[in-house]
Amino acid sequence: MGTFGFKVEAVDGPARAGVARSGHGDFLTPAFMPVGTAGTVKGITTAELRVAGADIVLSNTYHLFLRPGHRVIGELGGLHRFMNWSGPILTDSGGFQAFSMADRVKMDDRGFEFSSILDGSRHLLSPELSMEIQAALGSDIVMVLDECPALPAPRKRLEEAVARTTAWARRCVESYDGPGVLFGIVQGGTCMDLRERSAAELQEIGFPGYAVGGVAVGEPEDQIAGIAGRTAALLPEDKPRYLMGVGRPQDLVEAVARGLDMFDCVMPTRNARNGTLFTSRGKVNIKRAGHQRDPSPLDPECDCEACTKYSRAYLRHLFMSNEILGHRLHTIHNLTFYLRLMRRMRAAIFEGRFEAFRREFMSSPAVGVEP
Amino acid sequence: MGTFGFKVEAVDGPARAGVARSGHGDFLTPAFMPVGTAGTVKGITTAELRVAGADIVLSNTYHLFLRPGHRVIGELGGLHRFMNWSGPILTDSGGFQAFSMADRVKMDDRGFEFSSILDGSRHLLSPELSMEIQAALGSDIVMVLDECPALPAPRKRLEEAVARTTAWARRCVESYDGPGVLFGIVQGGTCMDLRERSAAELQEIGFPGYAVGGVAVGEPEDQIAGIAGRTAALLPEDKPRYLMGVGRPQDLVEAVARGLDMFDCVMPTRNARNGTLFTSRGKVNIKRAGHQRDPSPLDPECDCEACTKYSRAYLRHLFMSNEILGHRLHTIHNLTFYLRLMRRMRAAIFEGRFEAFRREFMSSPAVGVEP
Numbered sequence: 001m002g003t004f005g006f007k008v009e010a011v012d013g014p015a016r017a018g019v020a021r022s023g024h025g026d027f028l029t030p031a032f033m034p035v036g037t038a039g040t041v042k043g044i045t046t047a048e049l050r051v052a053g054a055d056i057v058l059s060n061t062y063h064l065f066l067r068p069g070h071r072v073i074g075e076l077g078g079l080h081r082f083m084n085w086s087g088p089i090l091t092d093s094g095g096f097q098a099f100s101m102a103d104r105v106k107m108d109d110r111g112f113e114f115s116s117i118l119d120g121s122r123h124l125l126s127p128e129l130s131m132e133i134q135a136a137l138g139s140d141i142v143m144v145l146d147e148c149p150a151l152p153a154p155r156k157r158l159e160e161a162v163a164r165t166t167a168w169a170r171r172c173v174e175s176y177d178g179p180g181v182l183f184g185i186v187q188g189g190t191c192m193d194l195r196e197r198s199a200a201e202l203q204e205i206g207f208p209g210y211a212v213g214g215v216a217v218g219e220p221e222d223q224i225a226g227i228a229g230r231t232a233a234l235l236p237e238d239k240p241r242y243l244m245g246v247g248r249p250q251d252l253v254e255a256v257a258r259g260l261d262m263f264d265c266v267m268p269t270r271n272a273r274n275g276t277l278f279t280s281r282g283k284v285n286i287k288r289a290g291h292q293r294d295p296s297p298l299d300p301e302c303d304c305e306a307c308t309k310y311s312r313a314y315l316r317h318l319f320m321s322n323e324i325l326g327h328r329l330h331t332i333h334n335l336t337f338y339l340r341l342m343r344r345m346r347a348a349i350f351e352g353r354f355e356a357f358r359r360e361f362m363s364s365p366a367v368g369v370e371p
Numbered sequence: 372m373g374t375f376g377f378k379v380e381a382v383d384g385p386a387r388a389g390v391a392r393s394g395h396g397d398f399l400t401p402a403f404m405p406v407g408t409a410g411t412v413k414g415i416t417t418a419e420l421r422v423a424g425a426d427i428v429l430s431n432t433y434h435l436f437l438r439p440g441h442r443v444i445g446e447l448g449g450l451h452r453f454m455n456w457s458g459p460i461l462t463d464s465g466g467f468q469a470f471s472m473a474d475r476v477k478m479d480d481r482g483f484e485f486s487s488i489l490d491g492s493r494h495l496l497s498p499e500l501s502m503e504i505q506a507a508l509g510s511d512i513v514m515v516l517d518e519c520p521a522l523p524a525p526r527k528r529l530e531e532a533v534a535r536t537t538a539w540a541r542r543c544v545e546s547y548d549g550p551g552v553l554f555g556i557v558q559g560g561t562c563m564d565l566r567e568r569s570a571a572e573l574q575e576i577g578f579p580g581y582a583v584g585g586v587a588v589g590e591p592e593d594q595i596a597g598i599a600g601r602t603a604a605l606l607p608e609d610k611p612r613y614l615m616g617v618g619r620p621q622d623l624v625e626a627v628a629r630g631l632d633m634f635d636c637v638m639p640t641r642n643a644r645n646g647t648l649f650t651s652r653g654k655v656n657i658k659r660a661g662h663q664r665d666p667s668p669l670d671p672e673c674d675c676e677a678c679t680k681y682s683r684a685y686l687r688h689l690f691m692s693n694e695i696l697g698h699r700l701h702t703i704h705n706l707t708f709y710l711r712l713m714r715r716m717r718a719a720i721f722e723g724r725f726e727a728f729r730r731e732f733m734s735s736p737a738v739g740v741e742p
Binding site (some may be wrong): 038039040042043045048067068072075076077082083084292293295305309310311313314316317319320321323324325327328 | 409411413414415416438439446447448453454455499511663664666676680681682684685687688689692693694695696698699
């Protein structure tokens with residue numbers, strides 16, 4: 001078991017700015033973690049991640065377990081060395097992907113039994129295997145295996161998921177033997193009394209950090225921040241709170257306003273590859289014919305490589321020609337947008353003007369679509 | 372019409388080292404020009420091209436004519452600004468692609484009539500249109516429209532192609548009105564007397580540089596260097612000689628040995644995307660299972676990003692997972708290999724030991740396949 005520290009450096013209402021210390025250095029909160037599914041944030045290098053402002057990345061246990069295999073990565077010295085990233089790495093448990101992406105899934109108290117989409121081989125992702133994989137990868141922050149029902153779900157389903165998540169969390173703590181630390185995951189869906197129960201049971205076990213799971217899995221978008229905020233209030237003030245898989249820029253702002261500290265989402269990177277780009281003037285669909293002859297930068301307020309070296313016309317051309325360089329530049333831009341937003345929130349918290357920042361951002365063109 | 376200069380700085384037997392001066396700066400010869408088909412060398416930035424050692428790039432008239440259109444690029448200030456490359460650009464005439472890649476092609480004295488593979492629209496690529504396109508792109512070195520028959524071809528076909536190429540070359544010179552200079556292209560296939568006629572007719576027109584065309588278009592591989600060399604001997608010593616579309620590393624060495632100065636080929640970049648990598652120990656197929664757990668660099672003698680920051684195991688993983696970063700790192704590596712080879716040849720010529728270099732290279736593991 002590794003070491004982990006977290007210090008809240010400033011608060012502004014429920015919003016917090018902090019610093020977390022991991023086995024591979026510090027990261028600042030509010031933190032957004034770019035998603036490097038298969039040991040790479042698609043299309044860009046770790047040096048470019050640094051330039052974009054990332055100081056922690058997330059990688060996916062399920063994908064790396066199937067290919068190239070956690071034992072291979074372990075033998076090669078762990079994921080940090082494998083992907084050439086010297087900073088902190090958080091890995092998910094693999095349960096969510098095993099459940100949602102695999103073939104012929106069967107879930108019970110043992111874990112998730114599934115068939116590999118690569119070769120059909122049958123696997124049981126138990127809490128113990130998830131810990132073994134994440135230990136071999138050498139993750140700094142290891143997520144417990146949890147059960148995350150899609151919403152809406154009947155109360156009984158949510159209740160079972162909470163019980164199973166607590167039981168699995170205990171098994172994870174008992175079996176984990178690696179260089180990182182474990183975060184617990186609060187479930188309970190839209191039932192706040194179940195979330196209360198889940199948060200209490202996990203705190204009885206005791207974790208150096210807690211995640212809010214089961215959010216943005218089918219409930220109305222306008223409930224996301226509310227559920228996340230009410231769950232954050234159930235968690236200890238001196239530990240980081242991680243809202244899993246969320247979300248849009250406005251979701252991040254509303255969640256920070258309610259006391260969340262850490263985030264991950266494929267939205268900036270996946271949207272980049274689809275040609276949907278976040279800018280200070282709103283979301284841009286780079287495919288639009290109107291950009292064909294546009295010599296102006298994608299976002300004049302952005303200092304990333306895509307915005308400082310190329311025109312909208314060129315970015316559109318790369319996208320229309322399905323050129324790799326387009327995916328790459330768009331990914332750099334969207335991540336730069338997200339990571340700058342995190343830094344701006346952090347600054348606003350330190351300066352005691354987070355509420356003004358939030359109001360300004362939520363009424364800015366950035367939350368809409370560029371006309 | 373722009374300015375262009377060429378100075379042979381050193382000779383060693385037929386091999387030459389020189390410097391060419393274009394409207395966008397100098398490039399050193401022997402020169403390899405990475406191919407940026409659609410205004411981007413697939414997957415990498417122009418800054419990375421510089422790091423790899425490129426000082427001139429080639430782009431394709433046919434592709435840019437169809438998308439985004441030469442008028443669009445012209446309005447945006449030309450191809451240099453569009454793709455953010457400040458160095459020299461050579462563009463081909465578009466004829467080869469119009470003939471080999473388009474649908475329903477008809478060739479006669481007017482040019483190549485073809486249907487766009489993008490939208491089926493019908494176009495006539497005449498010498499005049501090729502000049503108009505390349506002028507709008509702002510190329511520094513503009514290739515005349517030529518006819519390049521696939522080999523083997525009957526003598527009569529080759530004779531017609533030489534006559535048409537000369538006639539088109541005159542029309543190109545008459546119609547070109549742009550910032551670059553024109554290179555003529557010697558045709559004649561495997562018939563040296565036709566190549567002699569072609570070279571003489573082109574020199575009567577007079578060009579600041581000459582290309583050897585119609586090589587590596589179907590004739591046996593072991594004839595490539597011989598034909599190129601015998602054609603080079605027909606061309607003026609004080610002008611650069613460009614061997615079009617060639618080739619393998621050993622082809623470049625043999626061609627430089629025979630007095631060729633400039634080269635382009637998709638081999639390093641296309642092979643990179645197929646996982647075939649050039650190294651000092653021979654060609655590596657990165658897919659091979661033997662690389663799965665290999666912590667060693669792709670090529671210990673290479674200083675590129677792929678070789679200094681990542682293991683073969685990681686590069687293989689990226690390739691097997693079809694990750695964009697793999698294409699990118701492999702492209703950087705293969706171009707670095709090619710461009711280093713050009714620098715080493717240049718140094719050997721200056722030091723008067725080119726023949727020793729050639730023998731050493733041709734008997735080195737680099738020309739084979741890694742065991």
